Amino acid sequence: MNSKNTLKGKRAVILCHTSKEDLNTNNCYIQSEAIRKWASKNDVIIASEYYEIDSGQYPRPILERVLDDMYKLKAQLLVCYDPSRLTRDAEELKNIMVRLGKKQVYCLEGGYL
Numbered sequence: 001m002n003s004k005n006t007l008k009g010k011r012a013v014i015l016c017h018t019s020k021e022d023l024n025t026n027n028c029y030i031q032s033e034a035i036r037k038w039a040s041k042n043d044v045i046i047a048s049e050y051y052e053i054d055s056g057q058y059p060r061p062i063l064e065r066v067l068d069d070m071y072k073l074k075a076q077l078l079v080c081y082d083p084s085r086l087t088r089d090a091e092e093l094k095n096i097m098v099r100l101g102k103k104q105v106y107c108l109e110g111g112y113l
Contacts, residue, residue: 008043012077012106015066017052017085028053031081038108039079047073067099075103082109 016028028051052062080086087093105113
């Protein structure tokens, strides 16, 4: 937890992602539980939570809904378990960051992107 707790009261949208091949080792439930504990410790308000189970193919309709909800729900943070749960594609990450503008992406494993 931050000593000044700069996260207190911020609204977050959670994205839990796993591939079909990874369901047993890195499933969305494990990610969600870890993120919820982190949010509780940091007084972050969970505005919405999404689960994406796929093979990494495009398009990603769940990710599109997450990005739209960031604005609709006035969320300041997009939270995921680690950067690979958001994307493994540098171009897609660049596009996500552009769409989010000043909103932040936080990964439990890796910190801010």
